[in-house]
Amino acid sequence: MLYIIGLGLADEKDISVKGLEIARRAERVYLEAYTAILLVDKEHLESYYGRSIILADREMVESSSDEILADADTKDIAFLVVGDPFSATTHTDLALRCRQNDPPIPTRTLPNASILTAVGATGLSLYNFGQTVSMVFFTDSWKPASFYDRIAENASLGLHTLVLLDIKVKEPDLQAMARGRIVYEAPRFMTVAQCASQMLEVEDERKQGVCGKEALAVGVARLGSEGEKIVAGTVEELAEVDLGKPLHSLVLCGRKMHEMEWEFVREFAVDRGRFDGVWKREYGGRM
């Protein structure tokens, strides 16, 4: 049996009791380590779970899944995933590969907390979110802006958009590669401020009034942990905030934002007067 086990968002104790029992008795334990990270490292998990853990990077999961699935028809293998197993497409792939194996490998998934729902901590209602989008690091020559179209669609219905921010873990250094050496870049995690800046950059080009300087947004960091941080403000304000260590995410608020949501969110405002002013003028059910 392949157990795909969600670890939740913060540390070694966010795993469910059931998940912990399985991880402790499984034949092998893998940790998916490239779509999200916990606030503690592998050694920390190993010491608490009492197991050695194999780090599974993108290459292993996408190209060498046979290695992960070896003996899974007769033995229990645990595949640990930060957050909830279905938050990333990769894990659906793995489950599909199990099903299409001959004979099929039984799988079971243990769900856990995800940023997709933990973002409710902002006070924004989960019923008022549209489709979730991802934002990647822009480079000088590559500024993929498809997120803008998705946000515009959500905005046309007055809905909030959760923006998940790029993380770069174990990325090969292309310059070194050209010289025939494999060197990995230092890990990078997009911040709320970088996300807000990239939004302003694209808004400047597209000019549909979707995520301009005066749009309201909420930045979150390390949600679900004791050190979680939530800051609300205009996109212009958020482009200047420092929310500290990863992981960060951002919610762009929809115009339908209800008074009850506003009442909760405004407590996190960088500048409450400015936040209230924009909300009263442009939000609260106005479309």
Add this chain to the structure above:
Amino acid sequence: MLYIIGLGLADEKDISVKGLEIARRAERVYLEAYTAILLVDKEHLESYYGRSIILADREMVESSSDEILADADTKDIAFLVVGDPFSATTHTDLALRCRQNDPPIPTRTLPNASILTAVGATGLSLYNFGQTVSMVFFTDSWKPASFYDRIAENASLGLHTLVLLDIKVKEPDLQAMARGRIVYEAPRFMTVAQCASQMLEVEDERKQGVCGKEALAVGVARLGSEGEKIVAGTVEELAEVDLGKPLHSLVLCGRKMHEMEWEFVREFAVDRGRFDGVWKREYGGRM
């Protein structure tokens, strides 16, 4: 400190290790018991957590929250919530009341699995969901159809809609009440079949082609538990399925449904030939 602790979806062992530690040492432990249910009862939780647990019904949470919050400024109170704490508005209310107390009562929320993300077990991508809607039991004289407008909005963008189904727990019997007696009706949980039937009923009136007989949908039951069940088909087919014990939910598929999603979902089809036929004709990116 008020700890609002998500219990996850299935049983007593879906609580996080951290949540269990807090529940075991808290001064009082409440269980919110009216927006969702686990597959095990209160006594089961009490025996595993080694604590007596106070059932908190809607009346207590909405009208007598002072009772729950008593001493929370100096003692630890645990408020257990099925699924994720932010899945229901009620719990945001409770957190807001703590914050507005004088002096404010510190709160901490422990997120957990939610139906909003566990629904990824269907193979449908969480990125392709629009706003979530609720459907209530229709009566002869009351058939609230606002869900239809929300589904239509999502459909206009080709997005899936998660439909959360009504549960009635501790509802007063109105006839008995008229005779001056307080009697509660037996608990009721909407099934996938009832949801699909109500969709067809409203589609019949509104005729916008949003959730008619040939629309594709996926019914789920007891997600995240060992006995979870997933069935895909047309809304007409789902109106006839029996998925067994609660809780049920339904996803109405959006036209953008990707080939990778289809490949996964079709394995759950009541009638794979019919499912594939409708998908090829009407879905897969066609809008």
